[in-house]
Amino acid sequence: MYDFDKEINRLNTHSYKWDLLGEEYLPLWVADSDFEVPPAVTERLKKRIEHGIFGYLLTGNEIYDVLRKWFREEYNAVIPDKSWMKLVPGIVPALAVASNIGGGKSITNIPNYCNLLEAPGSAGNEMIKVPLRNVEEYYSIDFDALEAAVTEDTKVFYLCNPHNPVGRVYTLEELRQVSAFAKKHHLLVVSDEAHCEIVYEGKHIPFFTVDDYAREHSITLYSNGKMCNVPDVILAFAVIPNKELMQTFERLGYAFGEEHVLNVEAGIATYGESGEWKAELLAYLKANRDYLEQELRTRFPKAKFVHLESTFLAWVDFRGYGEQVDAKYFRKNAKVFLTDGKDFGKEGYVRINFATRRAILTEALNKMEKAIKG
Numbered sequence: 001m002y003d004f005d006k007e008i009n010r011l012n013t014h015s016y017k018w019d020l021l022g023e024e025y026l027p028l029w030v031a032d033s034d035f036e037v038p039p040a041v042t043e044r045l046k047k048r049i050e051h052g053i054f055g056y057l058l059t060g061n062e063i064y065d066v067l068r069k070w071f072r073e074e075y076n077a078v079i080p081d082k083s084w085m086k087l088v089p090g091i092v093p094a095l096a097v098a099s100n101i102g103g104g105k106s107i108t109n110i111p112n113y114c115n116l117l118e119a120p121g122s123a124g125n126e127m128i129k130v131p132l133r134n135v136e137e138y139y140s141i142d143f144d145a146l147e148a149a150v151t152e153d154t155k156v157f158y159l160c161n162p163h164n165p166v167g168r169v170y171t172l173e174e175l176r177q178v179s180a181f182a183k184k185h186h187l188l189v190v191s192d193e194a195h196c197e198i199v200y201e202g203k204h205i206p207f208f209t210v211d212d213y214a215r216e217h218s219i220t221l222y223s224n225g226k227m228c229n230v231p232d233v234i235l236a237f238a239v240i241p242n243k244e245l246m247q248t249f250e251r252l253g254y255a256f257g258e259e260h261v262l263n264v265e266a267g268i269a270t271y272g273e274s275g276e277w278k279a280e281l282l283a284y285l286k287a288n289r290d291y292l293e294q295e296l297r298t299r300f301p302k303a304k305f306v307h308l309e310s311t312f313l314a315w316v317d318f319r320g321y322g323e324q325v326d327a328k329y330f331r332k333n334a335k336v337f338l339t340d341g342k343d344f345g346k347e348g349y350v351r352i353n354f355a356t357r358r359a360i361l362t363e364a365l366n367k368m369e370k371a372i373k374g
């Protein structure tokens with residue numbers, strides 16, 4: 001029903017992804033996609049804009065009801081009422097504010113989403129970074145390493161689930177282990193679930209549903225940015241079941257300010273009216289993932305890559321073709337703009353955003369192959 005191969009020129013649209021380096025480059029870096037948003041989003045925004053008046057918003061209950069229904073239907077997760085939810089301006093500012101709770105160090109795994117790694121530092125708090133276990137490009141949480149690294153003054157554990165950039169959808173058993181680790185060390189768990197709608201294999205489990213400790217000691221963060229390609233009219237929110245914790249988060253996040261009408265309208269349209277669109281998007285992205293993996297195997301047999309359970313962000317190591325073959329190399333020699341693994345705490349790897357038309361992906365692979373093989 002929806003055409004994800006439709007050609008849309010994003011150059012000169014104030015697009016961070018496309019306009020930063022300009023038309024000479026194919027941009028497969030920052031995590032927004034090149035697809036038109038669901039029609040329900042455009043319709044709702046148009047209707048609201050045509051009204052022509054943008055006074056202070058009375059948020060109302062509709063957005064909360066839509067979100068609660070979504071969680072019940074998608075994740076079998078009950079959010080009893082809106083007191084568990086706080087709308088925020090984005091996941092990243094919420095990550096930073098959360099690091100102030102408890103007043104100590106934070107701990108997480110690497111590689112990890114760059115802004116998650118930097119969030120505590122931006123709020124003046126130290127982040128302890130512990131490598132994930134990597135066995136033949138299958139990543140998992142190394143609890144022995146976490147035990148060795150955690151300190152008495154560590155207060156927050158940052159989880160990224162599904163994990164950007166290694167594409168893992170953590171299992172219930174793994175999440176229970178996270179909860180047990182947090183309980184043992186009296187940690188708050190901040191779970192960044194930005195990619196939870198883009199899952200190909202496994203089932204996403206919201207952290208706050210894992211067990212009693214997880215429910216009472218967590219801040220779980222969501223947005224519709226990845227799901228419906230609306231990061232610039234985002235609807236982001238925190239789920240915080242514990243009342244006292246919610247009060248602390250709201251107090252520390254006072255500067256977040258109020259929510260905005262276009263974001264709320266887009267939120268209602270994405271979570272309330274775009275389920276079919278999302279199913280088709282997932283099918284398109286999954287086919288792109290399979291295509292990319294196949295092409296990597298045949299064109300670049302010396303490349304190592306992760307089989308993604310989630311996300312539209314492939315994590316690839318091309319150094320089998322020479323130590324210098326990294327993001328910078330492809331930018332210079334192929335004019336393909338990829339994300340540098342260094343930003344995620346791991347040198348050498350590149351991250352390839354395949355949420356684009358198949359034709360663009362193919363063109364990028366052609367250029368990358370030519371750059372390596374001449």
Ligand SMILES: Cc1ncc(COP(=O)(O)O)c(C=O)c1O
Nearest residue numbers: 031090091092113164194223225
């Ligand atoms: C793990 C993760 N968290 C958060 C974000 C961004 O947050 P938001 O959706 O609020 O823009 C991203 C964007 O790439 C991400 O990958």
